[in-house]
Amino acid sequence: AGGGNPADVGKTSFKSLDGGETWKESPFGPLGSTRAEYTVRLSLDRHVRTGWLETPVIDLWKGESTDFIVRQHVLKRMKLSLRSDVPAGTTVEYLLRRGTNAGAYSDGWEPWEPIGSGESADLAFDGGAIARRHVQIRAVLATTNPLVSPVVRSVNVTAELEEPFPVPIHRNIVVVETDNAPIKYSSIPWEWEPWNRPEFEELRMRENTDRVIAGSLTQFDAQVQLLDYATKRWRWVSPTPDYPGWDALSIAERIDRLGGGGMCIQFNLFLGGLYQAYGWQARLVNIVGHEVCEVWNDEFAKWIYMDASYVNHYVYDPATAVPLNLHDLHGLYTDYYFPDKPIDWMTDFTGTQKYEPDKQPVQRGSLSDHPGIGHAGFTHAAFMRMMPRNNYYEKPYPRPLTHGSSTWPWDGYINWYDTKTPPKRQYTWHTDRTRDMWPDLNRVHVDATQGFGNDRLFLAFETYTPNFSHYEVNHNDGGWTTVPDRWTWFLGSGRNELSVRAVSKLGVKGIVSRIVVNHANTPLGEYIKKP
Numbered sequence: 001a002g003g004g005n006p007a008d009v010g011k012t013s014f015k016s017l018d019g020g021e022t023w024k025e026s027p028f029g030p031l032g033s034t035r036a037e038y039t040v041r042l043s044l045d046r047h048v049r050t051g052w053l054e055t056p057v058i059d060l061w062k063g064e065s066t067d068f069i070v071r072q073h074v075l076k077r078m079k080l081s082l083r084s085d086v087p088a089g090t091t092v093e094y095l096l097r098r099g100t101n102a103g104a105y106s107d108g109w110e111p112w113e114p115i116g117s118g119e120s121a122d123l124a125f126d127g128g129a130i131a132r133r134h135v136q137i138r139a140v141l142a143t144t145n146p147l148v149s150p151v152v153r154s155v156n157v158t159a160e161l162e163e164p165f166p167v168p169i170h171r172n173i174v175v176v177e178t179d180n181a182p183i184k185y186s187s188i189p190w191e192w193e194p195w196n197r198p199e200f201e202e203l204r205m206r207e208n209t210d211r212v213i214a215g216s217l218t219q220f221d222a223q224v225q226l227l228d229y230a231t232k233r234w235r236w237v238s239p240t241p242d243y244p245g246w247d248a249l250s251i252a253e254r255i256d257r258l259g260g261g262g263m264c265i266q267f268n269l270f271l272g273g274l275y276q277a278y279g280w281q282a283r284l285v286n287i288v289g290h291e292v293c294e295v296w297n298d299e300f301a302k303w304i305y306m307d308a309s310y311v312n313h314y315v316y317d318p319a320t321a322v323p324l325n326l327h328d329l330h331g332l333y334t335d336y337y338f339p340d341k342p343i344d345w346m347t348d349f350t351g352t353q354k355y356e357p358d359k360q361p362v363q364r365g366s367l368s369d370h371p372g373i374g375h376a377g378f379t380h381a382a383f384m385r386m387m388p389r390n391n392y393y394e395k396p397y398p399r400p401l402t403h404g405s406s407t408w409p410w411d412g413y414i415n416w417y418d419t420k421t422p423p424k425r426q427y428t429w430h431t432d433r434t435r436d437m438w439p440d441l442n443r444v445h446v447d448a449t450q451g452f453g454n455d456r457l458f459l460a461f462e463t464y465t466p467n468f469s470h471y472e473v474n475h476n477d478g479g480w481t482t483v484p485d486r487w488t489w490f491l492g493s494g495r496n497e498l499s500v501r502a503v504s505k506l507g508v509k510g511i512v513s514r515i516v517v518n519h520a521n522t523p524l525g526e527y528i529k530k531p
Contacts, residue, residue: 005397010035039409043425047146054187055137057104060130060159061449068175068515069448069457075127076162080137082121083153089145092152093117098132101485102447103462104185112138127162170454170522173491177516180446183464186439188414188431191389192466193276195505199249199393200277206252207233209274219299220323223275223306224314228367230271231312234260246284246392246399248273264309265291265403269392271308276390279506281441281466282306283390285326286408287380288350294325296441298511303438305329311376313366324362326377326384327416327438332361333381334420342420343382350382383421385413386437440464442510444471444500448489454524457489457517463502465510472509474499491519 010026015038017024027035061073084092094116100108110132115123135157141150204210212229216222233252237260244250244262251261251270261270265284272282272293282295285305294303303325306314316323324332334343337353352374362378389395400410415430416437417423423430431437447460461471462485472480473487475498489498496517502510 009037013038045146047143047149049144050140050142053139053141053152055155057099057102058135058137058157059102059133059447060135060157061133061161063159068178068180069173069450071167071169071450072458073161073163073167075130075133075159077127077160078125078130078135079158079160080115080121080123080125081154081156081158082116082137082139084119084139085151085153086119087145087148087150090141090143090148090150091117092119092150093140093142094121095138095140097136097138098130099134099136100132101462102134102445102460103183103464104136105464106462109136127160167450167452168454170450172454172520172522173450173457174518174520175515176495176518177514179512179514181443181513183443183445183462184435184440185464186388186436187433188388188436190439190466191391191395192281193391194394195279195467197393199247200506203248203252203273203277206249207274209277213278219280220297220304222278223280223295223297223304224365224367226274226278227271227306227308227314228312230267230274230308231310231368233267233270236263236267236310237261239263239266243401245396247396248277249393264307267308268293268306271306272390273392279467279504279508281390283386285384285386286413287326287377287384288382289352290376290380291403292326292377292380297323298442298508301440301443301511303327305377307376309376311366311370311373312368313364313370313373313376315362315375315377316365318361318363323365324377325438326381327434329362329378329381330384330416330421333378336361337382338420342422345422345424352376352379355379383416383424384437385415385427387412388414388437441466442502442504442508444502444510444513446498446500446513446515448515452524454522455491455519457491459487459489459500461485461487461500461502463510465502465504467505469503469505472501472503491517493519493521 014023014025015028016022027033060075060078062070082094086092093114095112096115097112098110137155139152143149209226209229213222213225216225234255239262242254242258244254244266246269248270251266255261268291269284272284275282275295280295282293285292285294293306293308295306297304300322304314304323305326314323343350360375362375364375398412403410411428414437415424415427417430418432442465443463445462449458451458470482471485473483474480476496496519498515500513
């Protein structure tokens with residue numbers, strides 16, 4: 001299953017019984033009747049032959065300003081200076097793309113276009129050639145020599161803005177408060193299950209989970225109720241034979257056939273599937289000897305570790321009662337067990353270590369009492385990896401085969417590394433960027449532009465919301481109204497408060513961004529001054 005379509009299994013492994021004189025294709029096994037592949041892996045020092053580096057989205061109107069409000073401008077010229085080290089045997093190619101939206105994954109971006117290569121590039125573009133407010137630069141790095149690598153040293157962008165009829169600075173609009181954090185995007189193209197899968201409704205009805213979450217006071221309360229339900233759905237049992245698919249319905253159907261759904265991986269895939277059926281994004285995470293779930297929670301604006309196996313719990317910070325995710329737990333783990341050195345994967349024990357009960361840095365949250373249960377999650381958090389997708393109905397393959405029943409050899413995961421936990425040699429794909437594995441979801445970033453009029457702001461909304469439906473605004477507690485991604489905010493006299501949120505196609509209302517401005521009435525003709 002790890003290689004794709006099971007119909008192709010057995011076509012790439014060969015076996016010799018006479019010292020290599022002749023070779024036999026699958027089927028293999030003691031009776032020569034098992035259609036299968038042999039897994040052989042060589043551990044070699046190796047180098048990456050090619051990779052890419054991208055700037056964040058660059059706002060040519062805003063430049064380095066941190067102000068919430070930006071005046072309208074016309075781009076006259078853009079200059080671009082790039083500097084790199086390009087040793088013999090290496091190359092650097094530069095590309096540029098132009099966009100109308102601030103979000104890196106939003107619509108409105110033009111294709112990447114090559115603009116230069118080599119150690120340096122000094123380029124000038126006419127404003128009409130760019131004709132966009134946002135740009136992004138990409139460098140593609142390559143080497144044929146394992147001993148050297150190209151390095152991008154600097155990217156400098158200068159925008160010359162033309163103002164033949166300058167937009168005035170409207171000092172009668174004063175920003176009082178902003179809760180408008182930038183969105184932390186992953187550089188990995190995550191794949192999310194489509195919202196309209198019929199299996200979602202079938203699962204909710206089959207398991208009667210609307211009854212489970214009825215009366216929940218918060219989103220997190222409902223998520224904890226589903227955690228407790230999933231834990232109590234069946235008793236731990238080996239998932240072999242008849243290893244189920246990774247979707248929640250396949251696991252539920254296995255219970256009807258064989259009396260149990262499986263072990264920790266199935267408990268937490270089942271839990272993740274329940275969360276997805278209500279529009280809450282969830283995914284499976286592999287830690288040391290264990291498979292757990294993380295769910296995105298809008299109230300805490302973070303991913304949260306959940307474990308639906310027999311431990312039936314989440315863990316939280318004792319000082320704040322804020323539930324923790326696996327990145328939080330990983331930092332606590334390495335500080336607690338390896339405070340003075342990085343982990344040596346070949347010699348250091350990273351199983352379920354013991355801890356002093358009165359000194360552990362986390363507490364357990366659960367609806368069930370389990371005497372003697374340790375802080376799973378914290379004690380397993382030496383290593384973390386995950387498949388960057390949860391669309392198991394839409395895309396059942398590729399996936400690991402009989403994963404977790406003995407070892408974890410599959411190489412399709414993204415693996416975490418840092419100074420305390422170096423990359424594991426047996427896996428290919430690693431990252432040390434937190435946002436790659438824990439990106440922000442369901443958050444709105446508001447961009448405000450000021451035109452000639454001094455009683456209005458022109459807003460653009462940006463979000464990374466899987467299965468996004470629409471934006472909603474609430475002006476001065478007047479109620480939530482559906483709006484497009486561009487919207488004019490007309491300001492009344494005095495204090496103006498605006499809340500903005502994204503809504504998914506399953507009706508999940510995301511994190512609220514909030515802007516407060518004071519507006520003083522000033523006749524426009526009295527207040528036209530050059531910047």
